[in-house]
Amino acid sequence: MPSGRVHEAINLTTLGLMGLAYLATGPRKDLADPGVLAFTMSYLVGTFLITPDLDLAEKRVRAKGRWGVLGVLWWPYGAVFRHRGLSHTWVLGPLTRLVYLALVLYLLWLFLGGVYAYLAGGRLPALLLLPGLPKEVLLQALLGYYLSQWLHLLADGILPDRDLRRRPR
Numbered sequence: 001m002p003s004g005r006v007h008e009a010i011n012l013t014t015l016g017l018m019g020l021a022y023l024a025t026g027p028r029k030d031l032a033d034p035g036v037l038a039f040t041m042s043y044l045v046g047t048f049l050i051t052p053d054l055d056l057a058e059k060r061v062r063a064k065g066r067w068g069v070l071g072v073l074w075w076p077y078g079a080v081f082r083h084r085g086l087s088h089t090w091v092l093g094p095l096t097r098l099v100y101l102a103l104v105l106y107l108l109w110l111f112l113g114g115v116y117a118y119l120a121g122g123r124l125p126a127l128l129l130l131p132g133l134p135k136e137v138l139l140q141a142l143l144g145y146y147l148s149q150w151l152h153l154l155a156d157g158i159l160p161d162r163d164l165r166r167r168p169r
Contacts, residue, residue, distance in 0.1 A: 002155045004053065004062035009149050011047040039138045039144035046148030050097050052156075054078065055087040067166070090160050094149040105166050 004011070022036070023029050030036070047100075051063040057071070057078030064071040077100050081087040087096055 001157070004051075007051070007053075007152050007155055008047055008062075011043070011148055012154050014151055015043055015047075031039060034134070034137045035140040038133075041144070041162035042141040043144035043148045046094070046145040050101065050145070052093055052097075052149060053083075053150050054083040054086050055083050055085070076100075084156070084158070088153060088156065088158055090150060090153060090158075093153075094146050098145075 049063055049066055053061050054063055054074050055078050056108075057074035059078075064074050067074065075091045077087075077097070086168065087093045
């Protein structure tokens with residue numbers, strides 16, 4: 001199986017080729033387009049920070065190391081998901097990492113909000129809402145993230161129909 005460096009090289013090479021193809025397909029391309037930025041940023045996050053190999057988070061994993069001290073937040077994920085199990089499936093695998101991260105961030109927000117309320121001696125300030133993003137931008141971000149995950153799975157030799165072939169008939 002490829003090392004973390006090889007997975008990253010594959011993903012970066014693919015991103016570069018996709019970028020060249022994008023620029024070559026039309027007269028004038030706007031690289032600051034929100035959809036392009038969302039796709040690229042989520043692709044890079046999926047390549048370097050939120051990879052399928054976080055199911056090995058109790059060991060030395062490049063992605064966990066990039067989280068610094070926050071890498072410990074991925075230990076429970078590694079304890080719940082065995083390596084190359086559900087976390088290495090095409091649809092549910094990437095979704096498990098997104099849901100897990102959302103849950104961790106929510107719990108962290110609750111904890112920090114409680115600390116703030118205790119220290120401030122009163123109520124929490126109104127929740128700051130992120131500005132609504134157009135559906136197209138969110139879809140581009142999701143596509144970028146999933147594509148980075150799928151390239152990882154392909155490099156590991158895991159094909160999209162793996163789960164269908166493993167089902168007993």
